[in-house]
Amino acid sequence: MVFCGVDPNRRQSRELEKKITAWMKDYKKAIKILLLGAGESGKTTIIKQMKILHISGFSPEEKREKAQDIRNNIMEGITTLTRNLDELNIELEQEENQEAKDYILSIDPENFNFPEEFYVYTMQLWSDAGIQEVYSQQHRFQLIDCAKYFLDKVDVVKQPDYEPTIQDILHSRRRTTDIQKIEFEVKVPKKYGGGSLNFWMYDVGGQRGERKKWIQVFDGIQAVLFLVSTSCFDLVIREDEETNRLQESINIFRSMWNSRFLKYSGFIVFLNKQDILKEKVTHGRTRIAEYFPEYNNYKLLSKDRDSQENEEYLRARCFIRDKFIDISKQVVKREGRRLAPGLQPQDDWPARECYCHFTTATDTNNVRIVFEDVHNMIIMWNLSEIGVNVS
Ligand SMILES: Nc1nc2c(ncn2[C@@H]2O[C@H](COP(=O)(O)OP(=O)(O)O)[C@@H](O)[C@H]2O)c(=O)[nH]1
Ligand SMILES: [Mg+2]
DSSP states (O other), rough: OOOOTTOOOOOHHHHHHHHHHHHHTTTTTTTEEEESSSSTTHHHHHHHHHHHHHHHHOOOOHHHHHHHHHHHHHHHHHHHHHHHHHHTOOOOOGGGGHHHHHHHHHHOOOOOOOOHHHHHHHHHHTTHHHHHHHHHTGSSOOOOTTTTHHHHHHHHTTTOOOOOHHHHHHHHOOOOOSSSEEEEEEEEEEGGSSSSEEEEEEOOOGGGGGGGGGGGOTTOOOOOEEEEEEEGGGGTTTSSOOOOOOHHHHHHHHHHHHHGGGTTSSSEEEOOOOOHHHHHHHOOOOOOHHHHHHGOOOOGGGGGGTTTSSSHHHHHHHHHHHHHHHHHHHOOOOOOOOOOOOOOOOOOOOOOEEEEEEEOOOOOOHHHHHHHHHHHHHHHHHHHHHTTOOO
C-alpha cells in the first residue's frame, strides 16, 4: 500500500495500519449498495451477475423459475409483435400464417399452459417477413429487449427438459415488484489491506408506481449504482406511453443526485445496454438527434476518441454520459437552514463526484471488470474517510 503525503516514520505508519484494521473490522458489518434506475434499465441483471460472480449461481429451483420466465418472455414477445401487425398496417408475407396469427391473438396469458402448437405457430410467425418488418419498427411500441434473443431459440426452449443457460438467465426478464437484497463477500486486494468485505446489494422496482418504496432503503447506503438504459433514446416509457425513456432516466437521476437522503452516498452511473446502443446507432432506423436535437451540435472530445470503435457510437455514448455528468455538476439551490441576519449559510453538502461506466449488464466479463473498479472505489472512499489516501 502506498500512503501519499504521510510521514514515512515507522510509528506513524503502524498507527495507520491499526486504523485500517479497525475500519475493516467495523465494515465486517457490510457495505450497502443500492441499485436505482428506471424500469428495464438492467438492475436485476446486475443482481444476477453478482450471484454468478460472488455466490454459487442459480439453484435447480431458480433455473426452473427462470425457464418459466423465458416462456413468458416468448409469449409476450410474439403477442406484442403480432398485435402490432394491424397497428402498423403491415401484412403477413405468407397468407397461410393467418391461422398462426389468429391463434396467438386469442391467447389468454392468465391461463396458458404452453402447448406444442404455441411454439410451432410462434416459429412460423417469427420467420414471416411481415413480423420481421414489425420488429424493425420496435421503437414505435413496447417490446421487451430480450424478444429477439428468445424468439431465435424457440426450438430449444420448447423442449420439455429445457434448462436455461447462464446467458438465457441473464437475458430473461421479470418485472421486479419488491425490494430484494443479496449478500456477498468480496476479496479486498492486498494493496488495500487484504481480507474480505461484506456487501449488501438492494434491488428495487423501477417503474413509477414502485419508486415511492425506494426511500425505505436509503438509510446507510454507501454507494448508489444508477442504471441507465442508453439504448432507449427512441422509446417512450410503459407507464404513460408518452415520456421519452432516456429523459425519464435523466429526471430520476436528477432527483436522486439531489436527494438529501442520499447526500452522503457515492454515485456511480452505469451507462448500460452498450451492445444495443451500438447496434442502434450503427444500423438502426432512428437517430438520437430526432429525440435530442442538441445532439447535432455535440462534438466528441479527443480524450473520448478510440480508433477501434465506430465514431458515431462513441459520440452517442459520450453525449448520453455528459447529460448525467452535467446534472452532477449543476449547483442547485437547496433548502437551507434559516440563519440569523449576517450569518453565512453553511453548505453541509459534501463535495461529490459522479463516476460513469459504459456497461453491458448481460456480459459477465464486462461486469466483472467494472465491478473490480467499483469495489476498489468504495474501499478508497472508506479509507479516505479515516484520513488515508491510497494511490
Ligand atoms: N442486450 C442487453 N440486454 C440487457 C442489458 N441489461 C439488461 N438487459 C435486458 O433488459 C431486460 C431488463 O433488464 P432488468 O435487469 O430486468 O431491468 P430492471 O427493470 O432495471 O431490473 C432484461 O431482459 C435484460 O436481460 C444489456 O446491457 N444488454
Ligand atoms: Mg428489476
